[in-house]
Amino acid sequence: MNVPFLDLKAASAEVADEVADVWQTIVEDSNFILGHQVEMFEKEFAAYCDCRHAIGVASGLDALKLILRAMDIGAGDEVVTVANSFIATALAVSSVGAQPVLVDMDDTDFLIDVQLLEAAITPRTKAIIPVHLYGQSAAMDPIMAVARQHGLKVIEDAAQAHGALYNGRKCGSLGDAAAFSFYPGKNLGAFGDGGAVTTNDDALAEKLLSLRNYGSPRRYHHELLGENSRLDTVQAAVLSAKLKHLDRWNAGRRRVVEQYAAGLSGVGDLRLPRSDDPAGHVHHLYVIRSARRDGLKAHLESQGIGCIIHYPIPIHLQEAYAFMDWKEGDFPAAEQAAKEILSLPIFPTMTEEQVGGVVDAVRAFFD
Numbered sequence: 108m109n110v111p112f113l114d115l116k117a118a119s120a121e122v123a124d125e126v127a128d129v130w131q132t133i134v135e136d137s138n139f140i141l142g143h144q145v146e147m148f149e150k151e152f153a154a155y156c157d158c159r160h161a162i163g164v165a166s167g168l169d170a171l172k173l174i175l176r177a178m179d180i181g182a183g184d185e186v187v188t189v190a191n192s193f194i195a196t197a198l199a200v201s202s203v204g205a206q207p208v209l210v211d212m213d214d215t216d217f218l219i220d221v222q223l224l225e226a227a228i229t230p231r232t233k234a235i236i237p238v239h240l241y242g243q244s245a246a247m248d249p250i251m252a253v254a255r256q257h258g259l260k261v262i263e264d265a266a267q268a269h270g271a272l273y274n275g276r277k278c279g280s281l282g283d284a285a286a287f288s289f290y291p292g293k294n295l296g297a298f299g300d301g302g303a304v305t306t307n308d309d310a311l312a313e314k315l316l317s318l319r320n321y322g323s324p325r326r327y328h329h330e331l332l333g334e335n336s337r338l339d340t341v342q343a344a345v346l347s348a349k350l351k352h353l354d355r356w357n358a359g360r361r362r363v364v365e366q367y368a369a370g371l372s373g374v375g376d377l378r379l380p381r382s383d384d385p386a387g388h389v390h391h392l393y394v395i396r397s398a399r400r401d402g403l404k405a406h407l408e409s410q411g412i413g414c415i416i417h418y419p420i421p422i423h424l425q426e427a428y429a430f431m432d433w434k435e436g437d438f439p440a441a442e443q444a445a446k447e448i449l450s451l452p453i454f455p456t457m458t459e460e461q462v463g464g465v466v467d468a469v470r471a472f473f474d
């Protein structure tokens with residue numbers, strides 16, 4: 108049975124009519140940059156995240172970068188984050204001239220190991236970026252406690268966690284600010300690139316509105332050395348249409364995960380993803396572990412089943428960071444995970460037959 112890793116077509120079809128209607132309006136208005144659809148989506152997304160502000164930007168990377176800039180974090184500063192994230196998390200820090208300081212992941216849940224946080228903090232540390240990896244919130248209470256004790260900002264990387272909860276509270280509302288990505292494959296994805304910052308800090312929000320638009324709160328009056336990083340009007344309209352479906356889509360992912368868990372527990376040497384707070388997990392990815400990962404991946408692909416490794420190389424071993432004095436062995440949990448992890452297909456409209464087909468193919472490999 109052919110099962111794609113990700114099938115966006117069904118979700119796109121669900122909003123196609125609504126998007127066609129707004130498209131008509133957008134063409135008639137021809138107000139293509141920061142049209143009122145952007146402001147509408149910002150209001151809706153802020154409300155969804157239980158935040159006072161959402162600021163639309165061009166991508167998730169820009170969201171992280173602009174938050175750092177708005178917090179005046181740059182050359183000479185250090186920002187602590189985790190070794191096993193997508194490279195954007197560290198790149199944002201590097202791009203503002205600051206230094207990413209990595210800590211290892213917790214071997215049980217792929218999230219930043221809070222026990223290691225304290226040791227990574229120096230007098231130059233300005234912020235911590237916990238990543239809600241694979242759709243699960245990092246341990247925000249202990250992270251906030253450490254941050255407050257050292258006077259640090261906390262920036263959530265929520266690019267994989269639209270709708271995720273931590274002790275019943277929405278990811279995106281837990282730190283000083285949060286970065287979301289609307290890359291098409293994310294739980295809430297546009298028809299192109301997009302991103303947003305959420306925050307309850309009024310002054311920070313105002314600064315971000317200016318920074319994303321040439322540092323210009325008023326046309327041709329430039330107070331800051333800003334950038335061009337606006338959420339596109341068309342993408343905002345798509346996101347408004349899709350936001351209405353997000354909770355149902357996340358529930359669809361949960362259904363897939365339950366079927367995987369039932370079908371795969373006790374199979375071979377598999378370690379299935381575990382969560383202390385299953386109701387808060389939005390399962391952007393379903394990541395299993397096996398010492399026989401490479402063989403399993405080849406087997407699944409030969410059966411027409413899409414699977415991907417998120418991520419095959421931890422940040423500290425990426426070629427782009429060869430100039431840092433990071434080396435193999437620095438973050439053993441992340442390195443070991445990179446050798447064993449495999450992301451199985453997961454998307455909200457995945458059918459019971461499709462999940463069953465993946466389960467059968469995995470079991471066949473270990474039999």
Ligand SMILES: *Cc1c(COP(=O)(O)O)cnc(C)c1O
Pocket residue numbers: 166167168169192193195196238264266267287288289290300301302
């Ligand atoms: C996708 C992603 C980003 C970057 O988002 P873009 O919109 O692709 O720039 C940042 N962090 C994490 C954890 C991501 O998964």
